[in-house]
Amino acid sequence: MAGVAHTGTGTDWGKAHFEAIYNCPDPRRYYSTLQPLEYQIPQHGQAVFRALADALQCRSGGSAGRPPLRVVDLCCSYGVNAALFNHEVTLDDLYRRYAGTGPDTPGGDRLAKADRAFYAARRRPGAARITGIDAAEHAVGYAVAAGLLDRGFAANLEDEAAAPELCRALDGTELITVTGGVGYITARTFARLFDCFSAPPWVAAFVLRTVSYRPVSTLLARAGLVTERLTTRTFRQRRFADEAERRAAVEALARRGLTVGGKEADGFYHAELYVSRPAADVAALPLAELLPAF
Numbered sequence: 001m002a003g004v005a006h007t008g009t010g011t012d013w014g015k016a017h018f019e020a021i022y023n024c025p026d027p028r029r030y031y032s033t034l035q036p037l038e039y040q041i042p043q044h045g046q047a048v049f050r051a052l053a054d055a056l057q058c059r060s061g062g063s064a065g066r067p068p069l070r071v072v073d074l075c076c077s078y079g080v081n082a083a084l085f086n087h088e089v090t091l092d093d094l095y096r097r098y099a100g101t102g103p104d105t106p107g108g109d110r111l112a113k114a115d116r117a118f119y120a121a122r123r124r125p126g127a128a129r130i131t132g133i134d135a136a137e138h139a140v141g142y143a144v145a146a147g148l149l150d151r152g153f154a155a156n157l158e159d160e161a162a163a164p165e166l167c168r169a170l171d172g173t174e175l176i177t178v179t180g181g182v183g184y185i186t187a188r189t190f191a192r193l194f195d196c197f198s199a200p201p202w203v204a205a206f207v208l209r210t211v212s213y214r215p216v217s218t219l220l221a222r223a224g225l226v227t228e229r230l231t232t233r234t235f236r237q238r239r240f241a242d243e244a245e246r247r248a249a250v251e252a253l254a255r256r257g258l259t260v261g262g263k264e265a266d267g268f269y270h271a272e273l274y275v276s277r278p279a280a281d282v283a284a285l286p287l288a289e290l291l292p293a294f
């Protein structure tokens with residue numbers, strides 16, 4: 001835990017501030033700050049989101065001949081989930097590419113241009129069409145420039161309604177993905193998003209155990225979605241940045257009636273996976289059958 005620089009005194013839900021790495025011209029500081037903390041939730045997301053995408057595609061008769069799956073990644077940052085979802089890369093590959101690069105390594109636009117070729121060479125067949133939303137405009141701009149996002153929107157839906165252009169881009173979404181975002185975004189963001197959909201998409205969210213998902217799942221229920229929590233396991237998110245963060249997390253968990261044994265006692269934040277789907281989809285395929293590998 002020692003030696004990792006984070007950049008502030010903490011959010012009101014106990015997590016260290018990392019704002020200084022969220023909105024840079026390219027992702028090098030993001031990855032080089034998070035690698036020592038073993039940030040890993042997008043790697044767990046890759047396996048889960050791909051399994052959900054397969055199920056959605058099967059439901060509509062398989063991927064052959066159908067238009068690309070339409071995914072919205074909330075709190076998309078520099079496009080990490082889009083990179084992992086649509087390309088033959090792992091999070092370790094991304095850490096190798098972006099963290100620990102020397103001061104002479106080209107950044108900004110030159111890096112985005114090189115990345116466009118890097119990702120194009122690793123594109124998976126049947127890649128999804130991914131729209132990213134994040135409050136950090138430079139991060140979103142990089143992700144679009146690098147070819148990771150088909151559409152990117154710098155928007156903070158906690159503070160303002162979705163612009164008409166964003167709303168139009170969202171309609172037809174089949175899957176919403178979130179890693180590392182819930183807590184920063186609340187039911188308010190989901191309410192503003194769901195105003196844009198004529199048919200509600202599936203929602204897959206990894207949520208720290210320190211944060212209640214109840215307000216979001218209640219909102220999603222009003223939109224016609226049943227939320228299930230994967231009960232077989234939790235997912236390590238990252239190491240605590242320091243002792244103050246660990247203590248705040250333990251206190252937040254205690255307030256929620258949760259203990260750390262077998263979970264955060266290992267020195268990591270743990271996230272739970274919530275999947276929200278229309279009741280008919282839940283009845284047709286329970287979560288355990290939808291995600292048998294987990």
Ligand SMILES: C[S@@+](CC[C@H](N)C(=O)[O-])C[C@H]1O[C@@H](n2cnc3c(N)ncnc32)[C@H](O)[C@@H]1O
Pocket residue numbers: 022041042074075076077078080081133134135136139155156157158178179180181184185
């Ligand atoms: C921990 S990072 C997670 C990024 C990425 N999903 C990942 O797992 O690597 C949190 C992200 O939430 C974004 N964010 C914070 N508040 C937000 C808000 N109100 N609306 C949209 N994005 C927000 C930040 O800019 C940052 O990119």
